[in-house]
Amino acid sequence: MIETPxxxxxxxxxxxxxxxxxxxxxDWRPENAVGQxxxxxxxxxxxxxxxSLTEAKEAGAKTLVIGVANxxxxxxxxxxxxxxxxxxxxxxxxxGLHNLLRDEPDLVAVAEATGRKLHDVRVPEVDYPIANGIxxxxxxxxxxxxxxxxxxxxxxxxxxxxxxxxGMKSTFRATGQTGILITGDGVPLxxxxxxxMAGSIEWLTPDNDDDxxxxxxxxxxLFHVSFSGVTMALIHGGQPDALILCHEPTREHMRGLPxxxxxxLETLRDTALALAKVANPDCQVVGISVNTQHMSDEDATAYLxxxxxxxxxxxxxxxxFGAGKLVDALAAM
Amino acid sequence: MIETPxxxxxxxxxxxxxxxxxxxxxDWRPENAVGQxxxxxxxxxxxxxxxSLTEAKEAGAKTLVIGVANxxxxxxxxxxxxxxxxxxxxxxxxxGLHNLLRDEPDLVAVAEATGRKLHDVRVPEVDYPIANGIxxxxxxxxxxxxxxxxxxxxxxxxxxxxxxxxGMKSTFRATGQTGILITGDGVPLxxxxxxxMAGSIEWLTPDNDDDxxxxxxxxxxLFHVSFSGVTMALIHGGQPDALILCHEPTREHMRGLPxxxxxxLETLRDTALALAKVANPDCQVVGISVNTQHMSDEDATAYLxxxxxxxxxxxxxxxxFGAGKLVDALAAM
Numbered sequence: 001m002i003e004t005p006x007x008x009x010x011x012x013x014x015x016x017x018x019x020x021x022x023x024x025x026x027d028w029r030p031e032n033a034v035g036q037x038x039x040x041x042x043x044x045x046x047x048x049x050x051x052s053l054t055e056a057k058e059a060g061a062k063t064l065v066i067g068v069a070n071x072x073x074x075x076x077x078x079x080x081x082x083x084x085x086x087x088x089x090x091x092x093x094x095x096g097l098h099n100l101l102r103d104e105p106d107l108v109a110v111a112e113a114t115g116r117k118l119h120d121v122r123v124p125e126v127d128y129p130i131a132n133g134i135x136x137x138x139x140x141x142x143x144x145x146x147x148x149x150x151x152x153x154x155x156x157x158x159x160x161x162x163x164x165x166x167g168m169k170s171t172f173r174a175t176g177q178t179g180i181l182i183t184g185d186g187v188p189l190x191x192x193x194x195x196x197m198a199g200s201i202e203w204l205t206p207d208n209d210d211d212x213x214x215x216x217x218x219x220x221x222l223f224h225v226s227f228s229g230v231t232m233a234l235i236h237g238g239q240p241d242a243l244i245l246c247h248e249p250t251r252e253h254m255r256g257l258p259x260x261x262x263x264x265l266e267t268l269r270d271t272a273l274a275l276a277k278v279a280n281p282d283c284q285v286v287g288i289s290v291n292t293q294h295m296s297d298e299d300a301t302a303y304l305x306x307x308x309x310x311x312x313x314x315x316x317x318x319x320x321f322g323a324g325k326l327v328d329a330l331a332a333m
Numbered sequence: 334m335i336e337t338p339x340x341x342x343x344x345x346x347x348x349x350x351x352x353x354x355x356x357x358x359x360d361w362r363p364e365n366a367v368g369q370x371x372x373x374x375x376x377x378x379x380x381x382x383x384x385s386l387t388e389a390k391e392a393g394a395k396t397l398v399i400g401v402a403n404x405x406x407x408x409x410x411x412x413x414x415x416x417x418x419x420x421x422x423x424x425x426x427x428x429g430l431h432n433l434l435r436d437e438p439d440l441v442a443v444a445e446a447t448g449r450k451l452h453d454v455r456v457p458e459v460d461y462p463i464a465n466g467i468x469x470x471x472x473x474x475x476x477x478x479x480x481x482x483x484x485x486x487x488x489x490x491x492x493x494x495x496x497x498x499x500g501m502k503s504t505f506r507a508t509g510q511t512g513i514l515i516t517g518d519g520v521p522l523x524x525x526x527x528x529x530m531a532g533s534i535e536w537l538t539p540d541n542d543d544d545x546x547x548x549x550x551x552x553x554x555l556f557h558v559s560f561s562g563v564t565m566a567l568i569h570g571g572q573p574d575a576l577i578l579c580h581e582p583t584r585e586h587m588r589g590l591p592x593x594x595x596x597x598l599e600t601l602r603d604t605a606l607a608l609a610k611v612a613n614p615d616c617q618v619v620g621i622s623v624n625t626q627h628m629s630d631e632d633a634t635a636y637l638x639x640x641x642x643x644x645x646x647x648x649x650x651x652x653x654f655g656a657g658k659l660v661d662a663l664a665a666m
Contacts, residue, residue, distance in 0.1 A: 131559040133590045190528040197527050197562045222565075225612045226464040229530045229566030236558035257466045260611075274604065278593075279558045 002094045002119050002184040003062035004032045007051060007086075011079055013044035013068045021096060022046055022067025025182050028157050032184065034061040039078065044068065053082075053089045063119070065181055066095040073099055075107075083107060087116045094119040096177035121180040122188050124200070131198035131237050133279060138208030141330060142240040143218035143289065144272045146262045148227060148255045150248040151291040151319070152218035153179055155326070158318035159244075160215045162327045169212040173204050175234065179217050189219055189230055197230065201237030213330060214238075218246065222271055223263045224254055235272065239279045242330055243272055245313075248291040249303060265311060286329040288315035335427045335452050335517040336395035337365045340384060340419075344412055346377035346401045354429060355379055355400025358515050361490050365517065367394040372411065377401065386415075386422045396452070398514055399428040406432055408440075416440060420449045427452040429510035454513040455521050457533070464531035464570050466612060471541030474663060475573040476551035476622065477605045479595045481560060481588045483581040484624040484652070485551035486512055488659070491651035492577075493548045495660045502545040506537050508567065512550050522552055522563055530563065534570030546663060547571075551579065555604055556596045557587055568605065572612045575663055576605055578646075581624040582636060598644060619662040621648035 008022040016023075026033045026046045035051035038044070051059065064086040070076070075083070075097070083093055083101075087110045095101050101118040102108060111118050119125075141159070143152040156172055157179075163170035172179070174186025187200045205214040216238045220227030245265055254260035263271070269285050276283040288307055292300035300317060307315040314325040341355040349356075359366045359379050368384035371377070384392065397419040403409070408416075408430070416426055416434075420443045428434050434451040435441060444451050452458075474492070476485040489505055490512075496503035505512070507519025520533045538547040549571045553560030578598055587593035596604070602618050609616040621640055625633035633650060640648040647658040 133558040133593060135592075190526075192527050193523075194525050194527060194530050194563045194566070195523040195560065198559055222608070223611050225466040225569035226531055227528065228569050228608075228611075229562040229564075230527045231562075232555075232565035233527070233562030236561050254466075259468075260466060263611075271607065275555070275561075278556050278561075278596075 002181070003092055004184045005034045005061055006032050006063050006065040007053070007056035007061040007091065008033055008036045008046065008048065008067040009064050009082065010036055010038045010042050010044045010046070011066070011068045011070070012039045012041045014071070016044045019044035019046065019068045021178055021181055022065070024178055025065065025067060028161070028182050034059045037064070037082070039082065053086055053091070057089055057091070062092065063094050064091040066093070066097060067181070070097055070099070075099060075104055080104070080106065084110050087111055087114050090114070090116065092117040092119065094121060094181060096121045096181050098122070121177045122191055124188055124192055126203070128187070128192060128196040128200035128203050130195060131202050136202070136205070136207045136239060137210060138212045138214065139241045140205055140214045140216060140238055141242040141244065142216045142234060142238045143244045143246045144231065144235070144268065145218060145221045145246040146223065146265065146268050147221050147248065147251060148224050150246045151289060152246045155244060155246055155289040155318050155323070156215040156217050158323035159326050159330070162323040163213065166327065168327070168331065169209055171212070171214050173214050173216045175201070175204070175217040175219050189234070190227070194229070197233035198237030201234055205238060216240070222275070223268070225257065225260070232275065235276050236279045240276055240283055241280060242284055242286045242333060243276060244326060245269055245285060245288045247288065250294040265307070269311070284333070285313065286333065287326045288313050289326060290315060290317050292317040292320055335514070336425055337517045338367045338394055339365050339396050339398040340386070340389035340394040340424065341366055341369045341379065341381065341400040342397050342415065343369055343371045343375050343377045343379070344399070344401045344403070345372045345374045347404070349377045352377035352379065352401045354511055354514055355398070357511055358398065358400060361494070361515050367392045370397070370415070372415065386419055386424070390422055390424070395425065396427050397424040399426070399430060400514070403430055403432070408432060408437055413437070413439065417443050420444055420447050423447070423449065425450040425452065427454060427514060429454045429514050431455070454510045455524055457521055457525055459536070461525060461529040461533035461536050463528060464535050469535070469538070469540045469572060470543060471545045471547065472574045472666070473538055473547045473549060473571055474575040474577060475549045475567060475571045476577045476579045477564065477568070477601065478551060478554045478579040479556065479598065479601050480554050480581065480584060481557050483579045484622060485579045488577060488579055488622040488651050488656070489548040489550050491656035492659050492663070495656045496546065499660065501660070501664065502542055504545070504547050506547050506549045508534070508537070508550040508552050522567070523560070527562070530566035531570030534567055538571060549573065555608070556601070558590065558593070565608065568609050569612045573609055573616055574613060575617055575619045575666060576609060577659060578602055578618060578621045580621065583627040598640070602644070617666070618646065619666065620659045621646050622659060623648060623650050625650040625653055
């Protein structure tokens with residue numbers, strides 16, 4: 001659990017895209033983003049107040065979050081000067097970088113001396129249990145994709161935001177490093193040891209109010225041979241009541257697997273639902289989330305209308321047209 | 334990779350059952366078992382020659398394998414005396430115990446001083462790749478179960494033995510600690526990090542001769558919510574050409590999950606085959622392996638005959654009736 005709110009470290013980002021994680025935090029949890037810290041030459045700008053460490057501390061920031069990708073896979077000396085100062089000012093540090101904060105002896109030494117925490121969100125910080133399969137109270141929704149990276153996190157985030165707006169009880173449950181940094185909490189599922197994957201998702205989505213929805217961030221795809229085991233653990237550990245099918249219609253093959261075709265949405269529906277019913281016999285497929293970013297307005301609208309007619313399910317692109325239809329489907333259950 | 338042959342350490346085993354791992358080594362790889370080492374009060378006996386460390390060394394043993402479960406989850410001082418002597422005599426140590434050899438500072442210190450290796454087969458020793466899904470040469474067979482612990486390892490071992498007897502090219506591929514200790518090699522899949530599960534199985538079953546069969550040890554079950562992700566990774570990383578359905582007909586519920594029923598063999602067949610075809614469109618279900626240990630001879634025979642008639646597949650209990658029918662099915666492909 002990362003202490004919020006954050007000061008967002010943009011470092012010497014070469015462009016706006018490099019600050020993707022910081023942008024996600026600002027878009028989805030603006031209340032977590034007190035300000036931004038930019039070094040000389042930084043080409044990213046979130047439109048937040050530029051703050052020194054002292055100013056951010058006074059404004060209540062608890063954690064400096066590295067919201068930018070680093071160059072060349074190393075934490076540079078220029079960055080380190082700021083990170084060390086931040087620890088000495090009383091900030092914890094949080095990072096989703098491949099090269100871990102905990103592998104930098106100087107940062108570890110200063111963190112120990114100052115009593116601050118280093119959060120590497122790619123690495124589990126909890127000893128998860130083995131899943132017990134016992135039915136939990138409250139409701140859970142999971143996005144399952146025809147492929148990896150088709151918008152599953154975005155879909156869950158957008159549904160969570162819409163549900164809060166409507167006064168429904170909901171919690172976004174992060175299962176990847178971006179989601180964990182955005183919300184300050186979650187399970188880095190791709191780094192969990194095999195035997196504990198499903199148990200980590202049970203831990204992440206415990207008993208709750210009968211009318212509360214956990215919106216679980218999906219990962220991988222049952223049809224992506226590199227990561228299908230992770231998806232399977234989400235389906236059985238998550239015990240979903242509702243599945244959202246997630247799809248990107250213009251993709252020509254499975255991500256990173258040039259000889260593998262995407263399954264049809266019908267095949268995804270039938271495969272995922274049958275497996276989900278092992279853990280929750282009442283599970284239903286309730287809607288379709290389509291990433292239409294590579295389609296014209298006209299094509300996207302026509303595609304979604306045809307999908308709705310063909311499959312008898314509400315279909316939308318939550319980024320383009322809002323998550324309302326998907327939330328309506330949950331509300332109707 | 335553990336150096337063979339072994340001296341099998343039976344310690345102060347309270348009964349024969351406690352030496353299960355040693356029995357597996359002696360049954361399946363007698364050529365790996367030079368002798369047994371028993372301490373005072375040992376109640377297990379494999380019928381191998383009792384040897385001192387020096388005698389075993391002279392007989393060519395390279396590794397002392399802890400073939401017995403320890404009491405109370407700690408490696409006792411009595412055991413340690415022998416283990417330290419073994420390191421000093423030039424043996425590596427190998428263990429599948431939950432408490433790791435590497436967590437014992439005295440064993441680590443002696444191993445470093447003597448240049449010997451400590452193999453904890455529950456812990457991966459390789460940095461596995463992420464699965465790439467590329468089709469590999471040679472053939473692969475995987476056992477998939479209606480539940481955990483229904484005889485998947487035994488089935489693969491028995492088929493491998495039968496195939497060697499017939500002069501067919503085959504390799505048993507261990508994915509659990511017992512199998513790894515028996516053969517000296519394998520992947521401890523339940524301890525692999527999620528993102529690398531399928532890749533570890535690709536690594537375990539590389540390109541091979543066109544007429545060579547890898548007999549991959551199955552794990553878990555697609556229908557066991559605690560471990561289904563592990564099974565999924567085996568199906569997609571293993572790219573099987575042939576699936577063997579494994580079943581124990583008298584079980585009343587899924588192992589450790591009292592409210593979960595076992596699926597039918599038809600459901601297992603259809604679910605596993607559809608998922609396996611994602612990685613290998615030519616995959617076939619070729620036979621059924623039934624653990625009939627809780628059935629009379631008459632009941633077992635009748636049950637298997639009915640299964641064969643109902644499902645149109647060869648069905649046998651490889652422990653009771655041999656693995657011949659299953660190997661016939663592979664040979665006919």
